Amino acid sequence: TQLLEQSPQFLSIQEGENLTVYCNSSSVFSSLQWYRQEPGEGPVLLVTVVTGGEVKKLKRLTFQFGDARKDSSLHITAAQPGDTGLYLCAVAGYGGSQGNLIFGKGTKLSVKP
């Protein structure tokens, strides 16, 4: 069973459209991270959310942590081809191990010009 369920798995949209991707779990987390991974590269941290209900904005990207700290969403406004990539959510230190990040399977986003 996957700890973090991400949806949709794939998303292909036109430049200028808005989109939302989701990261869901039945577990409660102290914090949650979002990463973007481009082809041939490692994941790059976009944001960490720590408080239930928290909303963080990074230019056209809006991240929300659920009130119960079990889920999160990423909304992109007016998507651009440069937003193309694999969006991963992750939690740190789950199960008592400080070292590891546990990732979802990701949402593969393709933005066509």
Added chain:
Amino acid sequence: ETGVTQSPTHLIKTRGQQVTLRCSSQSGHNTVSWYQQALGQGPQFIFQYYREEENGRGNFPPRFSGLQFPNYSSELNVNALELDDSALYLCASSWGLVLGNEQFFGPGTRLTVL
């Protein structure tokens, strides 16, 4: 400031062989974590090294082993390669063991096992 680097970029091996992957951590970082990312999956934690000692291990068999050197660079060794070991191997460095510390990832080594 130099980021995380990994070598080689790509590698092709046959079943049963052994492989060593290398990672140089970002300047100032003393912690290195290794992840395996199979096609269509998110990265899976293999193990972490902090100041040359293993500090946590994921659900991987003992044929996956590692080392960290005094300069905090690291190696991942895989013995008796299996077809399912084909994946992107990512190394990430960070400072210390503070929960939630940002991990900086290298570009990965793409391993293909035939």
